[in-house]
Amino acid sequence: xxxKDRIYKKVELIGVSSNGIEAAxxxxxxxxxxxxxxxxxxxxxxxxxxxxEDGGISEYQVVIKVAFELKE
Amino acid sequence: xxxKDRIYKKVELIGVSSNGIEAAxxxxxxxxxxxxxxxxxxxxxxxxxxxxEDGGISEYQVVIKVAFELKE
Amino acid sequence: xxxKDRIYKKVELIGVSSNGIEAAxxxxxxxxxxxxxxxxxxxxxxxxxxxxEDGGISEYQVVIKVAFELKE
Amino acid sequence: xxxKDRIYKKVELIGVSSNGIEAAxxxxxxxxxxxxxxxxxxxxxxxxxxxxEDGGISEYQVVIKVAFELKE
Amino acid sequence: xxxKDRIYKKVELIGVSSNGIEAAxxxxxxxxxxxxxxxxxxxxxxxxxxxxEDGGISEYQVVIKVAFELKE
Amino acid sequence: xxxKDRIYKKVELIGVSSNGIEAAxxxxxxxxxxxxxxxxxxxxxxxxxxxxEDGGISEYQVVIKVAFELKE
Amino acid sequence: xxxKDRIYKKVELIGVSSNGIEAAxxxxxxxxxxxxxxxxxxxxxxxxxxxxEDGGISEYQVVIKVAFELKE
Amino acid sequence: xxxKDRIYKKVELIGVSSNGIEAAxxxxxxxxxxxxxxxxxxxxxxxxxxxxEDGGISEYQVVIKVAFELKE
Amino acid sequence: xxxKDRIYKKVELIGVSSNGIEAAxxxxxxxxxxxxxxxxxxxxxxxxxxxxEDGGISEYQVVIKVAFELKE
Amino acid sequence: xxxKDRIYKKVELIGVSSNGIEAAxxxxxxxxxxxxxxxxxxxxxxxxxxxxEDGGISEYQVVIKVAFELKE
Amino acid sequence: xxxKDRIYKKVELIGVSSNGIEAAxxxxxxxxxxxxxxxxxxxxxxxxxxxxEDGGISEYQVVIKVAFELKE
Amino acid sequence: xxxKDRIYKKVELIGVSSNGIEAAxxxxxxxxxxxxxxxxxxxxxxxxxxxxEDGGISEYQVVIKVAFELKE
Numbered sequence: 001x002x003x004k005d006r007i008y009k010k011v012e013l014i015g016v017s018s019n020g021i022e023a024a025x026x027x028x029x030x031x032x033x034x035x036x037x038x039x040x041x042x043x044x045x046x047x048x049x050x051x052x053e054d055g056g057i058s059e060y061q062v063v064i065k066v067a068f069e070l071k072e
Numbered sequence: 073x074x075x076k077d078r079i080y081k082k083v084e085l086i087g088v089s090s091n092g093i094e095a096a097x098x099x100x101x102x103x104x105x106x107x108x109x110x111x112x113x114x115x116x117x118x119x120x121x122x123x124x125e126d127g128g129i130s131e132y133q134v135v136i137k138v139a140f141e142l143k144e
Numbered sequence: 145x146x147x148k149d150r151i152y153k154k155v156e157l158i159g160v161s162s163n164g165i166e167a168a169x170x171x172x173x174x175x176x177x178x179x180x181x182x183x184x185x186x187x188x189x190x191x192x193x194x195x196x197e198d199g200g201i202s203e204y205q206v207v208i209k210v211a212f213e214l215k216e
Numbered sequence: 217x218x219x220k221d222r223i224y225k226k227v228e229l230i231g232v233s234s235n236g237i238e239a240a241x242x243x244x245x246x247x248x249x250x251x252x253x254x255x256x257x258x259x260x261x262x263x264x265x266x267x268x269e270d271g272g273i274s275e276y277q278v279v280i281k282v283a284f285e286l287k288e
Numbered sequence: 289x290x291x292k293d294r295i296y297k298k299v300e301l302i303g304v305s306s307n308g309i310e311a312a313x314x315x316x317x318x319x320x321x322x323x324x325x326x327x328x329x330x331x332x333x334x335x336x337x338x339x340x341e342d343g344g345i346s347e348y349q350v351v352i353k354v355a356f357e358l359k360e
Numbered sequence: 361x362x363x364k365d366r367i368y369k370k371v372e373l374i375g376v377s378s379n380g381i382e383a384a385x386x387x388x389x390x391x392x393x394x395x396x397x398x399x400x401x402x403x404x405x406x407x408x409x410x411x412x413e414d415g416g417i418s419e420y421q422v423v424i425k426v427a428f429e430l431k432e
Numbered sequence: 433x434x435x436k437d438r439i440y441k442k443v444e445l446i447g448v449s450s451n452g453i454e455a456a457x458x459x460x461x462x463x464x465x466x467x468x469x470x471x472x473x474x475x476x477x478x479x480x481x482x483x484x485e486d487g488g489i490s491e492y493q494v495v496i497k498v499a500f501e502l503k504e
Numbered sequence: 505x506x507x508k509d510r511i512y513k514k515v516e517l518i519g520v521s522s523n524g525i526e527a528a529x530x531x532x533x534x535x536x537x538x539x540x541x542x543x544x545x546x547x548x549x550x551x552x553x554x555x556x557e558d559g560g561i562s563e564y565q566v567v568i569k570v571a572f573e574l575k576e
Numbered sequence: 577x578x579x580k581d582r583i584y585k586k587v588e589l590i591g592v593s594s595n596g597i598e599a600a601x602x603x604x605x606x607x608x609x610x611x612x613x614x615x616x617x618x619x620x621x622x623x624x625x626x627x628x629e630d631g632g633i634s635e636y637q638v639v640i641k642v643a644f645e646l647k648e
Numbered sequence: 649x650x651x652k653d654r655i656y657k658k659v660e661l662i663g664v665s666s667n668g669i670e671a672a673x674x675x676x677x678x679x680x681x682x683x684x685x686x687x688x689x690x691x692x693x694x695x696x697x698x699x700x701e702d703g704g705i706s707e708y709q710v711v712i713k714v715a716f717e718l719k720e
Numbered sequence: 721x722x723x724k725d726r727i728y729k730k731v732e733l734i735g736v737s738s739n740g741i742e743a744a745x746x747x748x749x750x751x752x753x754x755x756x757x758x759x760x761x762x763x764x765x766x767x768x769x770x771x772x773e774d775g776g777i778s779e780y781q782v783v784i785k786v787a788f789e790l791k792e
Numbered sequence: 793x794x795x796k797d798r799i800y801k802k803v804e805l806i807g808v809s810s811n812g813i814e815a816a817x818x819x820x821x822x823x824x825x826x827x828x829x830x831x832x833x834x835x836x837x838x839x840x841x842x843x844x845e846d847g848g849i850s851e852y853q854v855v856i857k858v859a860f861e862l863k864e
Contacts, residue, residue, distance in 0.1 A: 124147070
């Protein structure tokens with residue numbers, strides 16, 4: 001594959017899940033997968049979360065960039 | 073709302089206005105509002121401006137990221 | 145043009161070429177040109193590359209942001 | 217004052233106001249003023265905002281650091 | 289809630305746990321919860337860890353900022 | 361204008377005003393205008409301010425870079 | 433130990449694992465452990481991953497710096 | 505000590521001294537020591553200084569973060 | 577030369593050329609050379625460019641810092 | 649290849665050449681190739697250069713990180 | 721002084737001295753003092769140094785920004 | 793020397809000393825000198841320190857990058 005002219009696009013998504021950091025990333029990836037072409041890789045930009053009324057972590061919010069190749 | 077799996081997308085926009093920083097942000101938001109789903113929040117990335125022939129500020133250019141929830 | 149309310153959008157692209165850094169940027173720009181409105185400028189974000197089996201550079205990968213005006 | 221040994225502390229606050237960026241900073245400063253010693257200066261860290269149901273900016277959220285001298 | 293003048297404070301904490309990244313964050317949150325007002329959200333600043341005599345990871349150290357609203 | 365070899369210089373200025381962020385930028389621009397060639401644009405680097413004895417904001421200090429074309 | 437002259441070295445490693453972020457870190461640490469002196473700590477630099485043909489995350493790639501003391 | 509759940513807090517201080525960078529750090533540490541629990545380490549964030557009427561350095565201002573363990 | 581007290585100054589320039597990145601740097605250096613003392617080195621800060629009506633790159637804009645020694 | 653546990657190492661090199669940016673990168677890669685295992689990719693960190701007595705660019709200095717897989 | 725419209729300029733200097741970091745800063749300040757208006761403050765940007773033939777530090781090179789008020 | 797193709801390598805070291813920042817840098821340099829080829833320069837990355845039981849600074853920890861030329 002290497003050496004051939006091609007072009008990728010990156011979009012910035014935020015995945016949210018109450019089940020931890022990897023689960024939040026997977027949420028973003030799975031949703032992106034249905035609306036974008038073939039995805040290639042992701043890069044974590046930021047990890048955040050919300051704290052509920054009970055003082056516990058109610059959800060993780062992970063900002064990622066997802067890259068996919070633009071087909072001709 | 074918190075605790076439910078969901079996904080947001082961020083897009084990067086530049087609003088331009090001769091009426092100051094807030095006006096430039098509002099320009100970007102108002103235009104974005106017509107082409108994107110329900111917007112949720114914005115983050116200022118950069119504040120710039122152009123200086124006219126008369127040495128005064130002819131416009132403010134504010135780079136923002138706008139986030140909105142992706143609906144299923 | 146300056147002084148008029150308007151809005152730009154930036155998208156993040158990665159151009160790949162075996163012919164050097166400028167060629168990689170041009171790859172991204174030329175492809176973007178066919179799918180986006182009138183492009184205005186680009187900003188280089190990152191310069192990377194792949195090293196082939198023979199120990200030479202098989203391609204340059206240049207991450208850029210491309211900006212274009214959103215028409216009403 | 218310069219040349220004398222002394223110590224300052226910085227705290228990070230977020231002021232929120234629907235009236236623009238300066239108003240959000242003033243909100244944070246005015247509240248800080250009642251609970252901290254004599255304030256000296258502030259530094260803007262981040263400018264964000266919320267977008268309401270009507271697609272307009274419902275509030276500005278400005279993250280600042282506020283510094284004040286620790287008295288002996 | 290949006291649109292009302294209010295103020296948040298952020299404090300920087302480091303949670304330590306031998307049970308992974310989320311566990312280290314939860315350690316910091318749970319302790320913070322007992323001494324601060326109602327917490328709102330956290331932001332991960334840095335992820336580090338210590339390596340024990342046996343060459344394994346003996347603990348994760350996660351630096352976070354925790355935000356909470358200042359009540360009048 | 362585009363496509364012609366030319367050179368710009370950037371200088372770093374701090375404008376101070378008690379009338380808000382835009383006013384501080386304008387102070388820097390107006391003074392720069394009298395001693396430099398034709399100015400072209402500015403970029404905000406940092407927004408700070410001083411807090412007076414009464415706990416209010418006595419002035420805004422905005423660090424900007426100002427660019428202007430070097431004439432032959 | 434503190435107060436004694438000594439020197440540490442940091443090396444940059446990327447651990448890859450299909451089992452999540454902590455597993456990727458442990459992969460890097462365990463391999464580093466066999467070729468370096470006694471390791472002391474690690475710092476996460478970047479979290480990335482690859483997305484497979486099926487649209488799922490095929491692996492996590494975590495860039496870390498690992499520090500170890502240089503013995504005399 | 506490693507491996508046990510615990511929590512640290514970081515505060516941001518500015519030490520000022522006319523006797524150089526280390527003296528400014530020591531000023532911040534010595535004052536912090538009297539009002540906080542047992543301190544553990546510091547990290548230099550920024551080194552600045554003031555220049556007096558005679559054109560010499562009248563004082564060094566060093567911004568540090570100081571960390572200390574929160575006791576149960 | 578090393579070991580002798582001396583002082584350098586850095587200025588920020590933007591070189592523009594339609595012939596690529598190195599040509600844009602050389603434009604800035606050549607112009608700087610006629611108005612400043614003996615130049616010593618440059619550091620690339622940013623690489624940008626303009627896209628023309630035809631969708632091609634009409635020029636490269638490279639922001640550099642140029643350093644030169646201040647003579648007594 | 650994806651999905652298999654493995655580990656990469658990054659080293660930081662500076663390639664120097666009078667023939668431009670790509671030539672400087674190639675210098676670093678070609679030398680690295682003889683002393684390291686199979687190289688995989690590089691990332692440009694910084695682009696600098698030296699200015700000669702005649703006011704022209706005598707060489708480009710490009711700081712890169714080179715990554716290669718650690719074999720078992 | 722606070723509250724009055726005014727403007728400062730920052731210039732970037734590198735002071736070099738074989739006598740340590742503070743001495744390198746003082747070198748830059750003392751030379752700047754003779755060619756600029758009344759200096760106000762400095763900010764350290766970067767600390768570097770050269771290593772001589774004997775493996776010892778032959779000089780410290782400290783990059784600073786120096787600010788001074790522009791008089792009307 | 794300038795103008796000749798050559799390659800440098802940078803390694804990241806942490807020097808520790810109870811005698812201040814310069815002493816910590818010298819510790820790292822002197823140790824590096826015995827195991828690496830001819831060193832050329834260093835760049836300070838980070839300045840930290842440990843605080844002892846008595847509330848004083850027990851040691852300075854300075855992270856530096858050291859560069860040296862790779863000989864053919």
